[in-house]
Amino acid sequence: MGTKLANGHRRVAIVKGLRTPFVKAGTVFGELTALELGRIVVQELVQRSEIDPMEIDQVVFGQVIPTLTATGIAREVVIAAGLPRKIEAHTVARACATSIQALTDAANSIALGLSEVAIAGGTESMSDAPIFTSRPLAQALVQSSRGRSLPEKVRPFQKLKPKDLLPVPPAIAEYSTGLTMGESAEKMAKENRISRKEQDEIALASHQNAARAWKEGKLDGEVMHVPVPPEYESVADRDNIIREDTTLEALSALKPVFDRKYGTITAGNSSPLTDGAAALLVMSEEKAKSLGFEPLGFVRAFAYAATDPADQLLQGPAYAAPIALDRAGMKLSDVDLIEMHEAFAAQVASNIQALASKEFAKKAGRASPAGEVDPSRLNVNGGSIALGHPFAATGARIVTTALGELGRRNKNTVLCTVCAAGGLGAAVVLERP
């Protein structure tokens, strides 16, 4: 029998994690859709784990920028991957924490005994983001399609102005504030007095740690090789954003992008627009035992939290992490490793600052701060600035890499955090057997 948690729920095992290489949008995966990337990673996860596909009950998969021709991406992944059609699926979205949501949805149903084996993950193609038409053009197209004669079909278009013909890209701004992610991060840098140097140092560490992880072969087992359709002439076998040779001088020479005059946020200390997919094989502890799988680790606790997007948009992790730690019965100083999604270096620095701040603890309604983050335990194999950030895939990437590193170090616990649009934050505590 598997362990029952204090709340009587079943323990949830993460048995395997896998991702595609993460590549800059518009490069090697430029011709692929998010669905293809999701299919590719799920097929390979099933093959590599050697699980009998008939054992899988559920696929929970997400996307942040939706594919409008396949909005139920989770179910489409099941079908495209050639998995048994009996596998039920649902699609999730929680901005950049989407595949954390996929994991915790799957974990919840396993913990409650509603499911035994699930695949959870996310996929994102920034190269295939949907482009909309303007509202007047969309209305004209609908009216025209109802027209019964040529004049009736043409008339709706005669009212259009030239600007109505311009394509509309998906919103990159926060709906409620109108600020882009970069502008919101810029606001955080200013309010929290995060210097440009501190941001560039975080970016440098991200690149150096990621480059070292690749060199030491740490990522080989968690990043698959993708022969790139439709020609299959090239094979993507590595992340292509990491800059092994970047320096503090090079980073400090870059111009700010979101506030060109007074800003500190640059292309170098931001996560880049990225294509990629990642997936996790999750099951009950009993099922893992009965199928002979040795779990990489277990979900110990998790929490979601939110803050006012108009305040500090990407501060969600500093609210969510203490709650997840409480639920795990742990303190920040107890965790062996921390994996913090790096949307921007300014957001990482702001969250680290908040976790240690008495003032922030008061604001968050807590008696005391969570504590200091030990930099030697943080994102030891790089983060989203260097590795890239295909929005919906990042959570599953973080979980896989965190558990791999815990295993190599023979350590016990890791805290994973992800900030997300809407002022949302996600935090998960994972533990090894």
Ligand SMILES: CC(C)(COP(=O)(O)OP(=O)(O)OC[C@H]1O[C@@H](n2cnc3c(N)ncnc32)[C@H](O)[C@@H]1OP(=O)(O)O)[C@@H](O)C(=O)NCCC(=O)NCCS
């Ligand atoms: C910041 C952003 C606008 C930059 O986009 P971009 O201009 O296409 O970025 P590039 O990769 O072309 O980099 C711009 C320049 O900086 C340089 N650069 C980038 N990173 C560097 C590094 N680490 N070291 C040295 N130079 C670097 C590039 O070489 C390029 O130089 P060039 O213009 O001479 O070719 C884009 O990545 C972005 O929007 N990121 C934020 C995404 C986001 O909102 N995420 C949400 C988080 S949850």
